Amino acid sequence: MGVADLADYPWDAVAPYAARARAHAGGIVDLSIGSPVDETPEVVAAALRTATDAHAYPQTMGTAALRAAIVDWYARRRGVTGLTPDHVLPTVGSKELVALLPLLLGLGPGDVVVHPRAAYPTYEVGARLVGATSVASDDPAEWPEATRLAWVNSPGNPDGRVLGVDALRGAVSRARELGAVLASDECYAELGWEAPWDAEPIPSALDARVTGADLDGVLSVYSLSKQSNLAGYRAAFLAGDPAIVARLLTARKHLGLMLPAPVQAAMVAALGDDGHVAAQRELYRHRREILKPALEAAGFRIDGSEAGLYLWATEGRDAWESLDRLAAIGILAGPGHFYGTHFPQHVRLSLTAPDERVAAAAARLRAGS
Numbered sequence: 001m002g003v004a005d006l007a008d009y010p011w012d013a014v015a016p017y018a019a020r021a022r023a024h025a026g027g028i029v030d031l032s033i034g035s036p037v038d039e040t041p042e043v044v045a046a047a048l049r050t051a052t053d054a055h056a057y058p059q060t061m062g063t064a065a066l067r068a069a070i071v072d073w074y075a076r077r078r079g080v081t082g083l084t085p086d087h088v089l090p091t092v093g094s095k096e097l098v099a100l101l102p103l104l105l106g107l108g109p110g111d112v113v114v115h116p117r118a119a120y121p122t123y124e125v126g127a128r129l130v131g132a133t134s135v136a137s138d139d140p141a142e143w144p145e146a147t148r149l150a151w152v153n154s155p156g157n158p159d160g161r162v163l164g165v166d167a168l169r170g171a172v173s174r175a176r177e178l179g180a181v182l183a184s185d186e187c188y189a190e191l192g193w194e195a196p197w198d199a200e201p202i203p204s205a206l207d208a209r210v211t212g213a214d215l216d217g218v219l220s221v222y223s224l225s226k227q228s229n230l231a232g233y234r235a236a237f238l239a240g241d242p243a244i245v246a247r248l249l250t251a252r253k254h255l256g257l258m259l260p261a262p263v264q265a266a267m268v269a270a271l272g273d274d275g276h277v278a279a280q281r282e283l284y285r286h287r288r289e290i291l292k293p294a295l296e297a298a299g300f301r302i303d304g305s306e307a308g309l310y311l312w313a314t315e316g317r318d319a320w321e322s323l324d325r326l327a328a329i330g331i332l333a334g335p336g337h338f339y340g341t342h343f344p345q346h347v348r349l350s351l352t353a354p355d356e357r358v359a360a361a362a363a364r365l366r367a368g369s
């Protein structure tokens with residue numbers, strides 16, 4: 001198994017529906033991919049401009065300022081204290097880390113990679129890349145004995161499901177029983193909408209209530225793409241077990257996986273400024289409050305979606321049929337088929353569209369045209 005053996009990129013199958021949506025008289029409302037549309041905060045852009053004289057090679061481990069900013073951010077925003085610079089590592093976006101982690105950990109044939117039942121497809125891609133077996137399961141008790149890497153995703157993509165402290169503790173405990181690494185994808189943790197997550201922080205797998213203040217075998221993965229509109233910068237990081245972080249750092253040095261120096265400077269600025277994150281969260285909250293009731297009025301049921309960047313919706317028929325219905329009124333969504341075999345009747349709709357486009361989608365859903 002290798003890169004050449006991977007299946008065609010799944011989003012190519014959406015092209016005919018995109019074409020139909022673009023033909024709508026009012027134009028397309030693209031709620032499919034989830035790429036940020038709002039401006040990068042000025043505090044971040046200014047830091048990038050200041051750092052453009054990047055004549056030397058950047059550090060794979062990240063600058064001292066960046067590692068300190070990541071440590072401080074975990075303490076301030078995620079309630080994870082006791083980290084040091086040896087516990088953290090920047091990555092070139094989070095997707096490459098998700099895809100490459102089985103390789104960087106030395107997994108191969110005979111090993112199992114577990115991921116959620118409703119899952120971002122790159123978890124499975126990473127397993128297939130090294131010839132490992134991927135297993136979709138939300139119940140740690142079901143994880144096979146051969147599990148060597150277990151992914152949890154909270155808040156989930158696509159379903160917006162949040163794992164509380166007890167659920168995360170159970171996942172960490174089971175991973176340790178199996179001798180597996182527990183990797184927690186937490187990229188939407190600043191976007192909590194429904195109680196209790198509208199009022200209290202979404203917990204990290206590194207929380208002492210989860211780990212017992214022992215980070216052995218546990219990693220947290222985070223991205224600034226969503227909270228800071230930095231998707232185009234490829235700005236992300238991981239934190240956790242320092243022994244694993246050291247192994248990953250060595251491998252990444254050999255592979256040349258290092259963030260450009262201006263991006264590292266931009267990340268320091270983004271991690272140190274909570275104001276722009278709060279402002280961005282309110283933009284997404286406003287869009288959600290417009291789109292969710294319109295979908296429900298049009299006959300969709302919203303499942304999960306208590307946090308995160310998406311609405312996970314079903315009208316009780318095959319997702320491709322729902323996609324076609326939405327495309328007819330100029331709305332493009334993502335089919336549940338892309339997120340595993342367990343949710344063929346769901347579609348995913350992103351909150352990443354300008355206010356005017358979200359309002360247009362809501363009006364069309366209510367009018368049916």
